[in-house]
Amino acid sequence: MSLYEQLGGETAVNAAVDIFYRKVLADDRISAFFEDVDMERQAASQKAFLTYAFGGPNHYSGKEMRAAHAHLVAHGLNNDHFNAVAGHLQATLQELNAPPELIAQVMAIAASTHDDVLNL
Amino acid sequence: MPLLHFQAQSYECTGNETVLESLTKQGVPIPSSCRSGVCQTCLMRAVSGAAPVAAQAGLKPTLAVQGYFLACLCKPQQDMEIALAGEDVAPRTPATVVAKQRLNADTLRLSLRCHHPFDYYAGQFAHLVRPDGLVRSYSLASPPDKAGGIEFHVRHLHDGAMSNWIHEALQPGDTVEVAGPYGNCFYTPGAAERNLLLIGTGSGLAPLFGIVTDALRQNHFGAIHLYHGSRKPGGLYLVDELRRLAAAHSNFHYVPCVSAEAQEGFRCGRAAEVALTDSKELKGSIVYLCGHPEMVKVTKKRVFLAGVSMRDIYADPFVLSPSA
Numbered sequence: 326m327s328l329y330e331q332l333g334g335e336t337a338v339n340a341a342v343d344i345f346y347r348k349v350l351a352d353d354r355i356s357a358f359f360e361d362v363d364m365e366r367q368a369a370s371q372k373a374f375l376t377y378a379f380g381g382p383n384h385y386s387g388k389e390m391r392a393a394h395a396h397l398v399a400h401g402l403n404n405d406h407f408n409a410v411a412g413h414l415q416a417t418l419q420e421l422n423a424p425p426e427l428i429a430q431v432m433a434i435a436a437s438t439h440d441d442v443l444n445l
Numbered sequence: 446m447p448l449l450h451f452q453a454q455s456y457e458c459t460g461n462e463t464v465l466e467s468l469t470k471q472g473v474p475i476p477s478s479c480r481s482g483v484c485q486t487c488l489m490r491a492v493s494g495a496a497p498v499a500a501q502a503g504l505k506p507t508l509a510v511q512g513y514f515l516a517c518l519c520k521p522q523q524d525m526e527i528a529l530a531g532e533d534v535a536p537r538t539p540a541t542v543v544a545k546q547r548l549n550a551d552t553l554r555l556s557l558r559c560h561h562p563f564d565y566y567a568g569q570f571a572h573l574v575r576p577d578g579l580v581r582s583y584s585l586a587s588p589p590d591k592a593g594g595i596e597f598h599v600r601h602l603h604d605g606a607m608s609n610w611i612h613e614a615l616q617p618g619d620t621v622e623v624a625g626p627y628g629n630c631f632y633t634p635g636a637a638e639r640n641l642l643l644i645g646t647g648s649g650l651a652p653l654f655g656i657v658t659d660a661l662r663q664n665h666f667g668a669i670h671l672y673h674g675s676r677k678p679g680g681l682y683l684v685d686e687l688r689r690l691a692a693a694h695s696n697f698h699y700v701p702c703v704s705a706e707a708q709e710g711f712r713c714g715r716a717a718e719v720a721l722t723d724s725k726e727l728k729g730s731i732v733y734l735c736g737h738p739e740m741v742k743v744t745k746k747r748v749f750l751a752g753v754s755m756r757d758i759y760a761d762p763f764v765l766s767p768s769a
Binding site for chain 2: 335338339342343346347350351364365368369370372373376381382383384389
C-alpha cells in the first residue's frame with residue numbers, strides 16, 4: 326500500500342487541510358504571508374500541497390513550486406518560516422493520530438520542497 | 446463518441462479521455478495544474494448537459510448545483526456544452542419595473558418582472574443594465590417566483606451613478622435589462638439540520654434576506670441566526686418584517702445591531718462582534734457573510750479559526766464601483 330493509501334487518501338487530506346490551514350493562519354510568525362490572499366484559493370493550494378506531501382496523485386513540478394513562492398521570497402520568506410510551516414504539518418498529522426513512521430515519510434517529502442519553496 | 450461544445454467549436458472526446466485531456470490534445474489550452482482533482486485549477490461549467498457527479502468531487506455544493514465540474518476528472522457520457530469557470534455565459538432578459546418601495550432613508554426595494562424565464566438562487570446577484578449601458582451588480586433578495594418577479598435592495602450612494610438614477614429617475618413601467626445570475630452565496634438543500642449563521646451590514650441584508658426566506662421555505666430546521674448591523678437604527682431596514690418572521694419560526698433568530706449608540710430593542714455593537722460573542726460553538730455551522738468588504742474578510746478568518754470548515758463559509762463582499 327502506498328503512503329497515500331496508508332494515511333487514508335483523500336479523506337485524510339480533507340480532514341487535514343482545515344486543521345493545517347488554521348494553524349498556519351493563527352501563527353503570527355507566518356500569517357502575514359497569507360493575508361490579502363483569497364482564502365478559498367489558498368485552501369485549494371494547501372490541499373494540493375498536502376496531497377503531494379501525503380504521497381498522493383499529483384503533477385507538481387519544482388518549477389511551479391518556485392513560481393508560486395517567488396513573490397513571498399521577495400517579501401522575506403525564509404528558512405524560519407519554512408520550518409514553522411513544517412512544524413504545523415507535523416502537528417496536524419499528530420492531531421489526526423497518524424503513525425510516527427508515516428509522519429516521518431510525509432516530513433521527508435515536505436523537506437524535499439525546501440529549496441524550491443525558498444527559490445534557492 | 447460524446448461531443449464537447451466549447452467557445453463556438455465542437456470537439457470529439459474519444460475513448461476514456463477526460464475533458465482536459467481531450468481539449469489539450471486538440472490544441473485548446475485549459476488552465477490546469479495537478480490534473481488529479483485536487484487543486485481545482487481546471488474548474489469548468491456545464492452550460493447544458495449534466496456534468497458527471499464523479500467530476501464534481503470536492504466542489505462546494507453551490508458550485509455543483511450550478512453545473513461546475515473539474516475538467517481533469519470529467520469523462521463525458523453524453524454531449525456537453527461547456528465553458529471556462531470565469532466565462533460569462535449568463536443569459537440576459539429585459540425586465541419591467543413593477544414597484545419601488547422605500548425601506549429606510551437611503552435604501553429602496555426595486556421589484557421587477559423579467560420578460561423571459563430567469564433562474565437563480567436567492568442570494569446570488571445579477572447585473573442591472575441601464576439603457577445607456579451602465580452596469581451595476583445587485584443581490585437577488587427574494588427566491589424565484591413563477592411569474593418572473595425579482596427584487597433588489599438598492600442603497601442610494603453619494604455619487605452613485607446607477608443608484609442615483611434608480612432612486613430618482615427610474616419609474617414603474619420602465620424597462621431595464623438584467624443579466625445573471627452570478628455568485629455562489631446561497632442556500633443549498635441537503636443539510637436541513639445544520640445551524641446557519643448569517644452576518645450582514647447595510648444592504649448586505651439583501652442576499653441574507655433571500656437566503657433566510659429560501660431556507661425557511663425549504664423547511665430548514667436547524668437554528669438560523671441572522672445578525673444585521675448598521676451604525677444607527679435608521680440604517681437598518683425590514684426590521685418589523687424580520688421580527689414577524691422570527692415570531693413565526695421558532696428556529697429563526699433575528700438580531701438587529703447598532704454600533705454608534707445603545708438603543709432599546711437593538712443590540713449594541715458591530716454585527717460581527719455581537720454574533721461572535723453570542724456564538725459559543727461554531728464548529729459544524731454554515732456561515733454567510735455579506736456587506737462591507739473589511740467586515741467580510743476579517744470575519745471569514747475569525748469564523749474559520751473558530752472551527753467552521755472553509756467549504757461551509759459563503760461570502761459576498763460588496764465592493765463599490767468607482768463613481769462615474
